[in-house]
Amino acid sequence: MPRTAPIFHFNSERSMLVEQTIDRVCSHTRDPLHALNDAAYWEIRRLESSKRKRDQAELAEWRSLSRKLSRMTDAQRRERLRTLVATYAGDIAGNFDPRVYGLTTRILPSLVTGLLAPGSLPGKLRHPQDLLRLDAIADKVVVEGDTARLRKLAERGTLVFVPTHASNMDSIVFGFALELSGLPPATYGAGKNLFTNPILSFFMQNLGAYKVDRRLRFELYKDCLKSYSCVLLERGYHSLFFPGGTRARSGAVEAKLKLGLAGTGIESYVRSLRAGSERKVFFVPATINYLITLEAETLIADYLSEAGKARFIIEDDESSRLSRVVAFVRKLFTMRGAVVVRFGAPLDPFGNAVDDEGHSLDARGRVVDTSSFVRDVTGEVSVDADRDAQYTRELAQGIVSAYRKNTVVMATNIVAAACFEQLRQQAPGADLFTVLRIRDQKVPRDALARLVLERRDALRALEKTGDVILAEHVRDTSGGDILAQAMSAFEGYHTSPVIEAQPDGIVLRDPKLLLYYQNRLSRHGLAFDPEAPTRNPRNTNAGAA
Amino acid sequence: MKPPSVGVLGGGPWGLALARAATHGPCETWLHSRRQQDADVPGVRVTRELAELAQCRLILVAVPSNLARSVASELGHHLDGSHVVVHGIRGLSGPELTTVSQIFREETPARRLGALGGPVQADELAAGRPSAMVVASEFAEVAAAVRDALQSDRLQIQAIRDLRGLEWASALVGCLSIGIGYGQARGDVSAGLLAALISRAVDEAATIAVAAGADENTFYGLGGYGDLLASMALVDRPEVVLGRELANGVGLAEAREKARLRVEAVELVPRVVAFAKLNGVDCPIMNAIAAILDGSGDAAPITRALFRG
Known part of the structure; x- marks a missing residue:
């Protein structure tokens, strides 16, 4: 780059x-x-x-x-x-240290791999040039999507990456993904609490992160944040926002977004137009998909506890415990394709698709003058907060839809969905918490493999219509192999076994984690959706219908 | 500053009435019509070219619902993101019940979209008699543009945000108006019973539309109740005529002829019933109207529906 x-x-x-x-x-x-x-x-x-x-x-x-x-x-x-x-x-305002950037993106991955997989270290030391290559993690972090187009757009305007958010590892993983794809690094707002996290703060401080103090709830502070972000965009700083606002507690792909920072995209565009030097802004939805999630246990526990829903900042999760991070990274680096970052099609700040040259396109694919969306009925470029808030809501719909289409389904998601369905069948019509209390249900291995395969085939049909993406390692694999992949991914990382193989079947040990991993598919109708609205709360006869 | 011009697309009674109303406002008014106009509307410039109409930033679309997509598709070639497009079309299209604004979203680059609704009638508007309508848009500037162009001391325009709700309300009022015509023509439906049915029907329609993402309040306002109440008095409203004829034992084909204008609600009712079923919404009144339309029922199911639950 x-x-x-x-x-x-x-x-x-x-x-x-x-x-x-x-x-x-x-x-x-x-x-x-x-x-x-x-x-x-x-x-x-x-x-x-x-x-x-x-x-x-x-x-x-x-x-x-x-x-x-x-x-x-x-x-x-x-x-x-x-x-x-x-x-x-x-x-x-944060820091950006090009030396640290170089170190983390070029040397650290190999070094980390070496340290965590000691067998490979002597080899690496014999060939020190390998330490400077990204190949070491290239097959661990897989990047998908039209990155050639994004590289072109990076020269024509400011990119705003808006990925899904599942883990505190996200910004680091995403940073690697940008480097791997030859895309410029992006500045981003990270929770100030992460700067006190001994493991993450080094990266945060030096990779272009700016600090967001989530404890400060008043308008003036939010205004400072938005203005800073807007100034960065105007100056052409490619940026990264997590529009979900916080890590998805349930494990699901975000369906509701926080729009504050995303709205600065239009503002910076309008300001550039009014200053007579149009600088386009392109939003790039992306999904970050993990075979296993570092903080899965804390997140799902937090999601399930009523109090947890209000707990916005978790100070004490797995990401602050070195042993967990090491265990996680070690696990991650032993599995091919354990993390997939997938870039979706870029959008303009109004939610329109854009072509390779950065022109806005309407739903019929016609090129439309981007500035026309901010011209009022007299034809003047205008600042209109109400209008821009609506455009931003429509942009958010575009991002949510891109998340759904670009969700990369992993073995752990499919297996968890099949297992959780088995649990639900044990207690037909029961509420979620009753299902979560079912302990050590045993399912014959072949039967489970068959269910896994059925679900994978249903996902493959969805993939054909462009509604989801299957990870390479599950697309043409047998049900038994997918099951084996998931079991080996779960094994050895989570503190207690998620599912366990016994001679006469598979024991479903941890319903909460099964819920967490299956939730990734809940928006696709192929897994139980704990957030599905009651069919129609106004209708008393709905249950009978 | 010269006020922006307003263009009306559609030379039928509704389009002409909107064009006339616009002549009372400050904007230059254009009318696109494929028909040979019998008489020129004073103060309105008539064109046959969409490109010319697209010179106006505010475009009001008043074509029959079955033409909405083809008109939108053609118009789309002449618009950009600065146009404000507001339609006055009652209907939901296809089995997916696509709203007309969604069709314009799919077929044109225009993003600032809105809809007109409410009890106002074309002849009242054309004659300049005092009346009221609703404009719905998620963009406040759309409502402002419509008000600037059309509002006068003879036309009150209420602005709401719930675009989807108003479009659903207008379409469902069309369906329920068949029931009103039917009830009015039946000797065994008293005025009090009819009123009770209407109240229940509005509630039911709101419940169905909420499942489609609408705000129920829209149904209890001018765009729902207001519009439906007009049907009580409008003996010539095509949906009311159709319902009345069916109550008198006339077959559907003949009743449609008597209604003169196309009644889209006939095709819409079964689709709404299917949508309600899919979403777990109980809709006894809509079911009863569907039964009346396909000839399998009479007034009894409607009254039974009222006393259920």
Whole structure:
């Protein structure tokens, strides 16, 4: 990858980006009193529950500000606003260290492979040039999709990658995928909590991540984030957003997206048009598919616990425990095709398809002037927040549909779906939690292999209509082989066995993890969908229909 | 600044009425019609070229529902993303019950789409009698453009966001109007019973449409109830005529002739029933209308439906 992408010059531009963000936020904050009051309210609320000394000092400061605000002049409030925004913008802006980037993308994969699979290390050391090659992970992380087209588009505009989000490994894996495909690196917003994660923070700090503090809930902070992201896009920084907002707890492919940052795509495009230098923005949906997921156990437990649904930040999952990460990576690197990153067809910020040259296309494939979507009835390019919010909702529908079509089905998904169906048949009509309590159900191996095959064939039919993708290792494989692949993937990573082979059949040991892995297919109608709406809540006779 | 022009596509009574209404507004008005107009509409420029019509940024489409796709497909060649396209077409197309705005989404580059609905009648609009209509669009600027072009002291326009809901409401009101004509013509259906049936029918229609992603509130507003109430008084509404004729024992083919205009609801009712069944929605009134249409039922199932559950 030629080192021409703007991110390679990030450090020299950093202060300018931060300054521009501060100017923008301050200039469009119409009512500083309201903005500061709102920030004070949320911050006092957050800090009151903390016992930490630093937080207590901060709390006192906010309380004092809150008391003084009404007596301050507008100029004083604006000054205070600027100081605050400067703090946030400075905090958000991250680092990008080209040396670390080079190290992680070129040497580290081989090194990690070597360290985790000690057998191969002596060989690698005898041929040190191998350490500089990405081939070592090339067959572990498989990249699919029209990357040639994306490389062309990267030269014609700003790429915004919007992948599915299942694991804290995602940004690292995605970074590798970009490098493997000759695509430029992308900057991204990562939860600030990840920067305190000893394992991940090194990567986060230096791979172009900016910090998102999810504890800060007030508008002013969100405004800082959006403005920073918008400034980056305008300056041509290819970006990465996880529009699911957080890792999918259930294991399913996201159906609902958070749109805040995605909306900056239109804003940056409109700003470039109005400045007389059109810079197009291309959204690239992608799926990151794992044979096994690092945090599967924590995520599904969190999904299932009512309290968990509100728990947005998990500080203590597998990704913060070195032994788990090592076990996971070791597992990953022993299996071919264990991770598949698949790029979908790019979209413009309005959700239209685009061609190789970056022209917007309508549903009939005609080229349409992209700027026409932001022209009002008088033909002028206009800024219209209401209009752009609707376009962004429609873009989100396009992304969700791309997720579904580009989901890469792994052996673990198919086997879990077949197993979970067996569990449900043990308790017909029972609710999810009853099914999850079924322990150690035994299914004859041949019968299970047959069910797996049936499901795979149904998926193959879906693949023919373009509604899903099968991983290479399951497309033309027998049911028994798919079952064996899944068992060997599960084995040795999860703390307790998911399914277990016994002489007289397969024992279904962990219904929760089976639910987690089968959920990946729930949007395709080929696995139980715990989130399917009750058929029609308004209709009392629905059950009988 | 010169106000943008408005183009009306369709030279039937509804299209002419919209064009007339637009002449009361500030915009230059164009009408695309393939028919030889008997009389020119004062203040309206008539064209036969879609390319010329596409000079207008706001386009109101008023063609019969069975022509929606072919018209959209042709129009699509002349539009770009800056056009605002609003249709006044009652109907849901094909077994998938595709809305007309979805057809325009599929066939044209226009994204800012909307629909007109509500109780307003073509003749009232054309004659400039006070009336009310609904415009629905997910884009606020679409509703604003329609209001700018059409709203006057004689035409009140209510704007809602629920485009899908309004399109479903308009189509289902067409279906239910057959039931109204039928009920009115039956000696054994009293005014009170008819009112009860209508209330129940609106609730049922809302439940069906919610399964299709609509907002139920749309059905209880001008685009649902409002539109249906107009059917009570409109003895010449084709759907009402058809229902009345069927109640009088006339066969479906003959009843359709008497209705004069094409009643799309005849084909729509069984498709709605199938959709409801697929989605687990109980719809006794729609079932009863389907039975009336295929000749297998009479008023009894409708009244029975009312007292079920």
